[in-house]
Amino acid sequence: MKDNYVLQLQNITKEYPGVRALNDVSLEVKEGEILALIGENGAGKSTLIKTCSGAVIPTSGKIIVNGKEFAHMTPQLAKENGIAIIYQEFNNVKGLSAAENLFLGNPIRKGIIIDQKAMEKEAEKAFAQLNIKIDPKTLVGDLTVGYQQMVEIAKAIQQDARILIMDEPSAPLTSAEVESMFKVCELLRSKGVAIIYISHRLEEIYRLSDRIVVLRDGSYVKTLITKDSHVDELIRLMVGRDLKETYPSREECIVEDEIILELQNLSGNGDKDINLKIRKGEVLGLGGLVGAGRTELVEMIFGSVRKTSGKILFKGKEIDPKSPREAIDLGIALVPEDRKRHGALLGVSIKNNINMPIYKRISRGSVIDSRQEMDVAQKYQKDLLIKTPTLNQLVKNLSGGNQQKVIIGKWLAANSELIIFDEPTRGIDVGAKFEIYTLINKLLQQGKTILLISSEMEELMGMSDRIMVLYEGRVTGELERNEFDQNTIMRMSSGV
Amino acid sequence: MKSTALNIIKEKAIWMVFVALFLVFAFANPLFVSSSNLFTIARQVAVLGIASIGMTFVILIAGIDLSVGSIITLVNVVGAYLMVNSGFGMVSAVLVSLLVGMLIGVLNGFLISTIGISAIIATFATQTVFKGLAYILSGGTPIYGFDERFKIIGQGYLGPVPVPVIIMIACFALGSFILNKSYFGRYFYAVGGSEEASRLSGILVGRTKYLVYALSGLFAGLAGIVMLSRTNSAQPTAGLGYEFDVITCVVLGGVSITGGYGKMSNVVAGVLIIGILTNGMVLMNVSTYMQLIVKGIVLALAVGFDSLQKKRATT
Known part of the structure; x- marks a missing residue:
């Protein structure tokens, strides 16, 4: 042998x-x-x-x-x-x-x-x-x-x-x-x-x-x-690891009886019969392994891919976004997994990135109100602590954490209420991660609602108020904060 | 972020090339710098310059428009036909011709965005179709005999300045305005950088493409009208191969062929370089065939420079 x-x-x-x-x-x-x-x-x-x-x-x-x-x-x-x-x-x-x-x-x-x-x-x-x-x-x-x-x-x-x-x-x-x-x-x-x-x-x-x-x-x-x-x-x-990373604490922001997003038997894009509810001010974590259908789910909510059946209710009203544009106008935002290819426009300046979803709104006729454009960019640079010598800096020259902040700034400028984060800290160094977490808490205090996809068990458990786990396009479990447990989540993620 | 001085040189490199080339021709032939020749150059580049504005938008979104030459031809023929054979007034003939140019652009947008044909093939197809249509409409022979006033557009002067040059300058100003001040100008850069990221930022990418190709058609149409007025007769071969010169100007002006980067002011330099190159070579008795070789090499150099920079940036 x-x-x-x-x-x-x-x-x-x-x-x-x-x-x-x-x-x-x-x-x-x-x-x-x-x-x-x-x-x-x-x-x-x-x-x-x-x-x-x-x-x-x-x-x-x-x-x-x-x-x-x-x-x-x-x-x-x-x-x-x-x-x-x-x-x-x-x-x-x-x-x-x-x-x-x-x-x-x-x-x-x-x-x-x-x-x-x-x-x-x-x-x-x-x-x-x-x-x-x-x-x-x-x-x-x-x-x-x-x-x-x-x-x-x-x-x-x-x-x-x-x-x-x-x-x-x-x-x-x-x-x-x-x-x-x-x-x-x-x-x-x-x-x-x-x-x-x-x-x-x-x-x-x-x-x-x-x-x-x-x-x-x-x-x-x-x-x-x-x-x-x-x-x-x-x-x-x-x-079996010890949970060692600390997460910034936050005050309770959940508004009990205000449901922001509800999915009823939503199917399509590889997912089947997904039911979920997110309350205002809540972080709902979506757990699961790569290929479990989490990104696919949010693509349907964001209008990037059409659902085949089921209902999406946003603030109590049924919606059927046919494009990201429609979803954005409703108040839904997505911070995508692939930051460099899908999230930020790398060859475009910070200022233009932040204003991209709202250019039409801040234009008179077709002429951009450049003052307002600058004000918006400056406001979110300050709020989000984006580190840059100038707002005309191209986004490709920023660090991963700052790129992520620019993308978040874009959605705040667009007045989004539900912000979907798909692996928000992938490829971001530890210090910047903590900053992103703090930022998420700040968003909650401002009345935003968060849907968080994360493949990092610690992050998922550290940041979510509630976790739903997907396996092969189906929901395999839901856990309240006091029920969070690595073994249970892994078990649900593996379909055992 | 590295050295700003280096960046400024890079930004202005194309203007330095222009100045160098200008000096070379000036020394080679004193006639070149005579004021009458300089105005001739300005008049000659007007058509090229106007068409290159639309092409700048197209290449910014990482597209290509090979139908520009045929649009110029067809607009020549349609405009002339309307004025000579259909009894249209000058103004309405011009407006209808411009509309035709724009509609061909919309058709390109439909083929590329809605159907999903690659830009190079879609506009290659429309190039051929409208080239054929121009032959049929004109019967293969020149059309002439317009209202005397029509000449003003291509041959007139406002003070010492030729009218076509004024039109070109106005168009460049408009193009620059669209790119820098209008919200859809921002979309062009975004779409050229990444279609998917643009879509996820709420840009209606399909609509943006329609707009860009329609603008390309419109500017090509206007170039066609200026050309018609200058030559005062519609030739069924008027714009043959024009897209080549237009694309060369734009790429020479530093607009990245892969989209997302470029400035209108540098495209002006690209247009002027092609203008003095053509004119200078004629003055130096360079044969037409030789001119083709030179222009081909210029295009390869311009794109090669862009590609090399990209390659270096990624490795």
């Missing part, structure tokens, strides 16, 4: 400026074993597997593949040593056939002529080996997502992969497709392939894996033998 480790990661550390994404993580996987890798969002799973593919170069540590030691991988080395990763986004060409995709980059050829027949024959053999029925001539774009994934796996095996790393492979699949994917995984295990399987669906992990490695906050926590472990233990290991 000692000598058949095909892949060993030893003491892997990865540092980014100001952050330690991985801290001395070790794990190993044996021939013919399925090893599950689990952890919360941001636990370091993706970074860890990227060190295996060569996409991330570790700051220190060793990678040992079949006894050969490497300081880091490169995509080429990974391939030569039989490591393949199946990402959620497939690396396929939809306009080429399954066979051609299998041999993408190194087609079978005679001279300069591609040997279509030979490739199709080889592809047929490769698919047969995995017990999957795909006509090699079918265009990959015409295959279901499940079959496209099979082609990816077959391609990896075709290229002699002995270590297969799968990142949330079941996420895009239907339950029937998941079943066939499991069969393929089990078949590969019996052929001696080592599989590292990342999933947030704990039932899959119990069904499939031999051992489980738990990561938390970039550190290795524990390895468990799947059949000897219990789901409660697993959840405790994933979240």
Whole structure:
């Protein structure tokens, strides 16, 4: 048992400026074993597997593949040593056939002529080996997502992969497709392939894996033998940290009988039958893992994506915003997750960013009242303590925290009442985080209402008055402040 | 944020290029700086300058309008046809022609924004369609014989200053006003920077695109009217290939081809550079074919400079 480790990661550390994404993580996987890798969002799973593919170069540590030691991988080395990763986004060409995709980059050829027949024959053999029925001539774009994934796996095996790393492979699949994917995984295990399987669906992990490695906050926590472990233990290991960060205290701002937003059986955009109520002055936290459908939910409230059924009531009146513009005019604002691409207009000045939603209002005819424009910008620069020598500074030159403040300033200028924050402190340093929290409290005192999406457990529990948890597009639980508990939230987030 | 002096130089670089080029031609041929030649240049660039204002908006939102040349041609033909064959008065003929230019712009907006065709293909298609329409309408032959007063627009003088130059200056002032003072001018920069962030800030991106292409059509239409008056006869090839010069002017003026950055004042410099380059090369007896080569290289240099800066900024 000692000598058949095909892949060993030893003491892997990865540092980014100001952050330690991985801290001395070790794990190993044996021939013919399925090893599950689990952890919360941001636990370091993706970074860890990227060190295996060569996409991330570790700051220190060793990678040992079949006894050969490497300081880091490169995509080429990974391939030569039989490591393949199946990402959620497939690396396929939809306009080429399954066979051609299998041999993408190194087609079978005679001279300069591609040997279509030979490739199709080889592809047929490769698919047969995995017990999957795909006509090699079918265009990959015409295959279901499940079959496209099979082609990816077959391609990896075709290229002699002995270590297969799968990142949330079941996420895009239907339950029937998941079943066939499991069969393929089990078949590969019996052929001696080592599989590292990342999933947030704990039932899959119990069904499939031999051992489980738990990561938390970039550190290795524990390895468990799947059949000897219990789901409660697993959840405790994933979240078991001391709540140490302090959050600014705030006075009670909730107005009991004034409901600002109510959703009734709201469906669409991947979500189903969502019911919730937010009272004025409240922070409702939305918990869940990446892909749980939280961003998708707020997109519908903000008019960015249309709902398919159900009702949205804003201040007691039914609304159906068809564009963000309509939602903004009603008093709804969104501070999006991707600050740089969706939140701020980077190439535009602070002054213009803050005024962007209200330009029409502060214009006479089509001419901007430049005095009012400046007044508005100055007011929110002062209120929000945006640090800048001049309001004509382009937003791309600001720090993350200040960019976030500009976006908040924009919504205050627009007189928004409900402000939706989607991961408001992602990529923001600790000091600026605290400032954002203080700011959120200030907004509440001014009578605003907050819907907060956060994947950081501490932030979610520290800032929310109430938490609702989503899993795969459905509400799996709701907790009042005195019921907040990491284990419970994690359990709800994992659909257990 | 780095060095402000360096930034000022960068901002004004295009004007320095203009001055340098001006001096080169002035030394090469003294005729170049004669006042009659300078006015000729000003008159020549008027059409180019007017059309480049609309194109500035288009490129600011990261779009492109290849139909500008055809709009110029069609407006030439339509204006002439109305005045000569349909008995329209001068004013109404001009107004209808401008409307035609703008409507072609609206059509471009529809194809790009509502249907979702990429700007380069949509305006390429309308370019071809309206080129054909201009041939049909004109029967492939020139149309002439307008009211004497119509000449004023393209050939008249107000004091010592040619009327087309006054029109161009007024248009640049209007363009600059739109970009700097109007609220939709702010939208152009925003949309060019990031469509998604603009949408999430409450900008109606689709409507903004319609407006921009309509303005491009309108300014091209006005350029067409000025040209018609200057040549005093509508040629079915009047605006052939004009979009190339217009795009070159705008890009040379520092408007980023990927959208979001650019100033109207620098576009003026871009227009003047192309103007003196064309005129200077003629004076120096550079062949038409050679001129094409030079202009092509200028366009590649202008875009190349922009791209290199972008590349350096990201790495």
